[in-house]
Amino acid sequence: MESSHPGGLTATMRNFSRNRMGMVGLAMLLLAIALAVFAPVIAPYDPAKPPRATIMDIYLPPSAEHPFGTDDAGQDVLTNFLYGARVSLMVGFFASFIAVAIGGVMGLSAGFIGGRTDNILMRFTDIMLVIPDLPLAVVIVALTKPSLWVIVLVIGLLGWTSTARLIRSQTLSVKQRRFVTRARAVGAGNFYIIRRHILPLVLPLLVVNTVLVISLAILNESTLSFLGLGDPTAPSWGQMLNFAFTRGAMSAGGWWALLAPGIGIVWVVLACTLIGQGLEQVLNPRLASHNLSSTKQMILRPPRTQSQHAPQAPDQA
Amino acid sequence: MASPLVAVRNLRTLFPVGAHSVFRAPATFVHAVDDVTFDIDEGEALALVGESGCGKSTLALTLLGLERPTTGSIDFAGQEMTALKGSELKAARRNMQMIFQDPYESLNPLMRVGEIVAEPLIVHKLANARSDREARVRAALEAAGLKPPEVYLERYPYQLSGGQRQRVAIAAALVLEPRLLLADEPVSMLDVSIRAEIINLLAELKQTRKISILFITHDLGTVTAVADRIAVMYLGRIVELGRTADVLTQPRHPYTKALLSVTPAPNPRLRKERIILKGETPDPTRLPGGCRFAPRCPVAQPLCLASDPPLTALETGHTAACHFG
Amino acid sequence: MRTKDVTAHVDEKMPPTAAKPVLSVCSLSVDYVAPPKPAAHAVQDVSFDLGRGEVLGLVGESGCGKSTLALALMRLLPPAGRIVNGSVRLQDIELLDLDEARMASLRWSQIAMVFQGAMNALNPVRAVGDQIAEAIRQHDRTIGKAATVRRVDELLELVGIAANRRTQYPFQYSGGMRQRAMIAMALACNPAVIVADEPTTALDVMIQAQILDLLSRLRRELGLAIILVTHDLGIVAEICDRVLVMYGGVTAEYAPVDLAFNAPRHPYTQALLHAFPDPDHPQAKLNSIPGAPPRLDALPPGCRFAPRCPQAMERCQQAAPALYALPDDQFASCFLVEDTAEDRRGSLDHG
Structure with missing residues (x-):
């Protein structure tokens, strides 16, 4: 028995579970989340009580004692990496939540209400779109006291534009479909139509978008931290990179201090991209190809020799 | 004589065209509906x-109140529709329901048949008790020929054929027990064999439930089995109106004659001289004088270019707007 | 027989071969x-x-x-x-x-095909004439520019579209004209x-x-x-x-x-x-x-x-x-x- 429609959210998720690429991405992301959540259990040291470090402990290569080596302060890179995952992921999730919420509401209202509201909202979106995000974020964060929540807020408030555009266009196309006119003809109000007819068809797209916004937010946070604008009380992967880069990891040959956070960032971004692409394939089954080039496959009939029978002349006379 | 269910008088719906802003009034209008007058009786089907x-x-x-008429009046069951607003309009709309052309597009793909048919009840806050609502949904599905209803309640539109989908749309219209059905090209997207089913269903609803029907179509061939009268519309105006048999056998307006001549006959022996009009309906923003x-x-004469012929009565209940009708 | 050049058949079909399908x-x-x-x-x-x-x-x-x-x-x-x-x-x-x-x-x-709903298959940002010209050049790369334009005009006229609409875009055509243009495109190489x-x-x-009339004229005039x-x-x-x-x-x-x-x-x-x-x-x-x-x-x-x-x-x-x-x-x-x-x-x- 079919329990849901292929276009809906539940069915999308079920089909997604059959998408290999998407599932690999999901596994990668879940692993990263698990490492972050269980950091206190896994981490060999407590970052709040670092072991007393001497000059001899700086940039130690990976060993049994320090699997990922030590950094410029003689601290364990693995420990910092695990705790940094917490910060990076948290910023990614919260900032993308803000961005998607703003973008979703903007896109839905612009697309659904249309007319002047659409015009005003979209011109505003355009302005936000042309302002370069990063320099603005740098200025804002530099002007405030560096704190994790400021960074979350800035990334969220600057990252909603693509969501708004996407959701607007989807809303517009759903709004023009006949079943919306039918609902109107029945006498349904705007709120009912949005809730019952528009939102269910916009939702799968919003989910795809959210995944991509998360990776973007993590990248942005890393960039800000790498530029030295991170919250010093909550070291993220970007900040680890910053410390390693500015405090001579390369000249001291301590490549491991750069490698761990770098891989972490790439890992999470790749995971999100894979999930996003997997979801897109599920939502867009028409990406399937045509078999024009594979003639041998298309024609499977037994080979024929000059069989020249026309319908008018029955061949089994 | 009983008063008609719907009485439309001098209805005009104009749309502004081109750039119009707060500062500039629109210069031109599309005369979408221009001075249209007609009646529909209780239990009558007008094509x-x-x-x-x-x-x-x-x-x-415009009849449904989804477009605002510019001038004119719509009297529906003794109520002036154009004066209604908000909840009054919503209540009046309960009595007229619309069926759309494309049964693939007019049903929400994510809703089950049961939900689609129940939607009008929910919107109008009718039959709030669950058992009551279910009973009415089942009755509507049966009335639309989807028997037994249990088979269809849990299905999604994509699991149904085109004809079944159009029946679901009809059931959703019937669930409010309306007095008027507006059917906008209800069969033009369907296969011929399924067309017959849907047309028969509409004819049956008209006879057994005394529902009035406004059957909108571009194909004269599809209305013959259900319509009592035919109104032919050209560029926002009704150019001919009469009983179905009269219009089909003695068309008076040259446009009706042309339409009839291009309606495919169901037999190659009846191939007739087609009156093929050149081009398409002209731009409704620039109407000829x-x-x-x-x-x-x-068959236009110099007179036709000079003066606009009014709709004149030719015989009982048959009118046409042609100088030479 | 099968290895024979395909183009030779274009000439072969000109004399009426009533008996042979x-x-x-x-x-x-x-x-x-x-x-x-x-x-x-x-x-x-x-x-x-x-x-x-x-x-x-x-x-x-x-x-x-x-x-x-x-x-x-x-x-x-x-x-x-x-x-x-x-x-x-x-x-x-x-x-x-x-x-x-x-x-x-x-x-x-x-053998050419006019698809269902073909009138929506035209590229919206290219002139209709250019799209027909492309269909011609696809199968005859030697044809000159002037000859292509002449052929496009000829085809448009054949399906009842004024040649001066060659440079117009699909949105300037009505649904019926777009369908005619698609038929013109199917006729581009004399199938x-x-x-x-x-x-x-x-x-x-x-x-x-109008379209049926066009099709019966084409079969009468072009065979x-x-x-x-x-x-x-x-x-x-x-x-x-x-x-x-x-x-x-x-x-x-x-x-x-x-x-x-x-x-x-x-x-x-x-x-x-x-x-x-x-x-x-x-x-x-x-x-x-x-x-x-x-x-x-x-x-x-x-x-x-x-x-x-x-x-x-x-x-x-x-x-x-x-x-x-x-x-x-x-x-x-x-x-x-x-x-x-x-x-x-x-x-x-x-x-």
């Missing part, structure tokens, strides 16, 4: 026939 | 395979001949296999489609033996055969009449052979010479148009005709065909129409009737015509 762009769909949307049909009319 | 389809069968599901037999054992200047109507309800048949002729089946048997001969060339490169050169230049899949669906009756895929018997009655009624992937009836309408022998053809409204008898109840066409992946064991057939017999449930040849070039696959049949052919057991 509204014309090419796309003639204003027939706008007329239906005299008769609107004159520029495409095969 | 332009397109000859024999025992064509197409399956849709999507493992692990069983194969769906979308077209089974369909044969027909198409002469020069002839219009063949391919009729049936949706899902009867008529569009699949049309696509198979063009070798444009979707990925799951497989031609499992039969032959398609276009002017002595066996299309199913060609490699894809040779087929591509024949497709459009010899011998055009396959038109529901060319007038979604168009107004007046525009439909174009046309396969018209439609579900509308009215269109068939208007312009077709022969009709092939398909049901559940097989030929139900294949006959000259007058016989198909006035002396139909297959109960399905009869039922289709009864479902058609007759303007001369208004208010008459229409006869619908109860039930739905069979699913092509779950065909009934006997005659495919038996479950819906008002005249079905015991025998129809068990065995599928062969396609019987009747007098006057009429063929029907129904046991009821067995007695009057002159011969049988097209049964599944033949070689």
Whole structure:
């Protein structure tokens, strides 16, 4: 028995579970989340009580004692990496939540209400779109006291534009479909139509978008931290990179201090991209190809020799 | 004589065209519906026939109150529809329901049949008890010929054939027990064999439930089995109106004659001289001065370009707007 | 013979070859395979001949296999489609033996297609004339610029569009004109055969009449052979010479148009005709065909129409009737015509 429609959210998720690429991405992301959540259990040291470090402990290569080596302060890179995952992921999730919420509401209202509201909202979106995000974020964060929540807020408030555009266009196309006119003809109000007819068809797209916004937010946070604008009380992967880069990891040959956070960032971004692409394939089954080039496959009939029978002349006379 | 269920008088729906802002009033209008007058009796089916762009769909949307008429009046069951607003309009709309052309597009793909048919009840806050609502949904599905209803309740539109989908749309219209059905090209997307089923269903609803029907179509062939009267529309105007048999056998307006001549006959022996009009319906923003049909009319005279013929009665219940009708 | 240059045939078709068909389809069968599901037999054992200047109507309800048949002729089946048997001969060339490169050169230049809803298939940001010119150059790379423009004007005029609209864009065309432009594009390389899949669906009756008029003029003036895929018997009655009624992937009836309408022998053809409204008898109840066409992946064991057939017999449930040849070039696959049949052919057991 079919329990849901292929276009809906539940069915999308079920089909997604059959998408290999998407599932690999999901596994990668879940692993990263698990490492972050269980950091206190896994981490060999407590970052709040670092072991007393001497000059001899700086940039130690990976060993049994320090699997990922030590950094410029003689601290364990693995420990910092695990705790940094917490910060990076948290910023990614919260900032993308803000961005998607703003973008979703903007896109839905612009697309659904249309007319002047659409015009005003979209011109505003355009302005936000042309302002370069990063320099603005740098200025804002530099002007405030560096704190994790400021960074979350800035990334969220600057990252909603693509969501708004996407959701607007989807809303517009759903709004023009006949079943919306039918609902109107029945006498349904705007709120009912949005809730019952528009939102269910916009939702799968919003989910795809959210995944991509998360990776973007993590990248942005890393960039800000790498530029030295991170919250010093909550070291993220970007900040680890910053410390390693500015405090001579390369000249001291301590490549491991750069490698761990770098891989972490790439890992999470790749995971999100894979999930996003997997979801897109599920939502867009028409990406399937045509078999024009594979003639041998298309024609499977037994080979024929000059069989020249026309319908008018029955061949089994 | 009992008063008609619907009485439309001098209805006009104009759309502004081109750039209009707060500072500048629109210069031109599309005369989508221009001075249209007709009645529909209780239990009568009126066919509204014309090419796309003639204003027939706008007329239906205006009747429903989804488009605001510019002038004119719509009397529906003794109520002036054009004066209604908000909850009054919503309540009046309960009595007129619309069926759309494309059963693939007019049903929400994510909703089950049961939900689609129950939707009008929910919107109008009727039959709030669950058992009551279910009973009415089942009755509507049965009335639309989807028997037994249990088979269909849990299905999604994509699991149904085109004909079944159109029946679901009809069930959703019937669940409010309306007095008027507006059917906008209800069969033009369907296979011929399924067309017959849907047309028969509409004819049956008309007879057994005394539901009035406004059947909108571009194809004269599809209305013969259900319509009592036919109104032919051209560029926002009704150019001929009469009993079905009269219009089909003695068309008086040259446009009706042309439409009839191109309606495919169901037999190659009946291939007839087709009166093929050149081009398509002209731009409704720039209307010709005299008769609107004159520029495409095969029998137009100088008089036609000069003066616009009014709709005149020819015999009982048969009117046409032609100088030479 | 098969290695002969394709272009030579363009000249060969000019003298009227009344006896020899332009397109000859024999025992064509197409399956849709999507493992692990069983194969769906979308077209089974369909044969027909198409002469020069002839219009063949391919009729049936949706899902009867008529569009699949049309696509198979063009070798444009979707990925799951497989031609499992039969032959398609276009002017002595066996299309199913060609490699894809040779087929591509024949497709459009010899056998072109007007798709359903084709008027929406034009590129919205390119002038209509340029798009037609592209179709010409695709198959004749030696043609000069001036010659191309001349040819585009000629084609537009042929389908009744003023040459000065060559530089206009699709949005400046009406629906009917876009469909004409698509026909002009199909005519670009002087094909011998055009396959038109529901060319007038979604168009107004007046525009439909214009398009049908255009098609009958083209076959008269150019000797174009046309396969018209439609579900509308009215269109068939208007312009077709022969009709092939398909049901559940097989030929139900294949006959000259007058016989198909006035002396139909297959109960399905009869039922289709009864479902058609007759303007001369208004208010008459229409006869619908109860039930739905069979699913092509779950065909009934006997005659495919038996479950819906008002005249079905015991025998129809068990065995599928062969396609019987009747007098006057009429063929029907129904046991009821067995007695009057002159011969049988097209049964599944033949070689």
